[in-house]
Amino acid sequence: MEIKKTKLQKYLLPLALILIAVGIGVAVLLAVSGSGRERDVNVSDAVSADYPLRVDFVDVGQGDGILIRCGDSVIVIDGGEPDVGGPFVSYLKNVGVSTVSCYIASHPHVDHIGAAAAVFAAFDVQSMWTTAFSELNTPTVSAYEDLLTAAANEPGCEVRFVAAGEEYDIGELHLQIFAPVTESTNHNDMSIVVRLTYGDVSFLFTGDTEAGSEQAMLDAGFSLRSDVLKVAHHGSSSSTTEAFLSAVDPAAAVISCGTGNAYGHPHREVLQRLEDAGISIYRTDTDGSVILFSDGKDLFVRRMVR
Numbered sequence: 001m002e003i004k005k006t007k008l009q010k011y012l013l014p015l016a017l018i019l020i021a022v023g024i025g026v027a028v029l030l031a032v033s034g035s036g037r038e039r040d041v042n043v044s045d046a047v048s049a050d051y052p053l054r055v056d057f058v059d060v061g062q063g064d065g066i067l068i069r070c071g072d073s074v075i076v077i078d079g080g081e082p083d084v085g086g087p088f089v090s091y092l093k094n095v096g097v098s099t100v101s102c103y104i105a106s107h108p109h110v111d112h113i114g115a116a117a118a119v120f121a122a123f124d125v126q127s128m129w130t131t132a133f134s135e136l137n138t139p140t141v142s143a144y145e146d147l148l149t150a151a152a153n154e155p156g157c158e159v160r161f162v163a164a165g166e167e168y169d170i171g172e173l174h175l176q177i178f179a180p181v182t183e184s185t186n187h188n189d190m191s192i193v194v195r196l197t198y199g200d201v202s203f204l205f206t207g208d209t210e211a212g213s214e215q216a217m218l219d220a221g222f223s224l225r226s227d228v229l230k231v232a233h234h235g236s237s238s239s240t241t242e243a244f245l246s247a248v249d250p251a252a253a254v255i256s257c258g259t260g261n262a263y264g265h266p267h268r269e270v271l272q273r274l275e276d277a278g279i280s281i282y283r284t285d286t287d288g289s290v291i292l293f294s295d296g297k298d299l300f301v302r303r304m305v306r
């Protein structure tokens, strides 16, 4: 699977302001920028699994483990704690994964990359994305060292330190990196935030990004609007600010967290913000693994209730 890096996207906000200034209609602006909700995406129960794009938010307990598939393109984001490495790998095998085009390590916390070594041991992994850290800010958790070692030892695996503003094509999937915009000693705010587009449908994967990084993305002027939001940091109130949520303006939100977790995730305030905005909420702690399918126009959901 070839991964193509496409040209850097110029920030759309300045362009938008100029267009308004010269009096070109809003409709033209929307057509150019792709921002704004030109139509509502339908989210309905899946009647079939026969849709080209499939995104599995795997129930890994308290953590994140995400599988994205479209044709030959297979992207895995995180995987959960080390002790769910086995079950996560089994899940991937059971749904037919053998090769991973791209493994994205959202950020160096063990509830995200703890299972990475198991993924590398089980599959042919063609590339790994992580974030660059300056020397003094380099993560010291052993899971991060294990991840880099596993990627270095994986034959033919390309390691890429991605940065905000970059764009890639993996098969028919378009990926835009929005964060981290700046370096932070809060490693949640070093989470890779990536928007995936397939046809007219888009997903925003946020890792554990918090309010500081959310504001940096807003300030950078990225077009954040996405149909599905992976709610950051397991629904913690340190994330998903009103300003960020209104910029993303999703139709559906997925929260990945463990039943009865010690952090009280998802926090009541975040659920309230999502409910007030009329967003459909899916949760791995109550719904089990949540699978979204798309034909590039609409979204179909299936809950694997335990």
Ligand SMILES: [Zn+2]
Binding pocket: 107, 109, 187, 188, 208
């Ligand atoms: Zn974290």
Ligand SMILES: [Zn+2]
Binding pocket: 063, 064, 109, 111, 112, 208, 233, 234
């Ligand atoms: Zn986390």
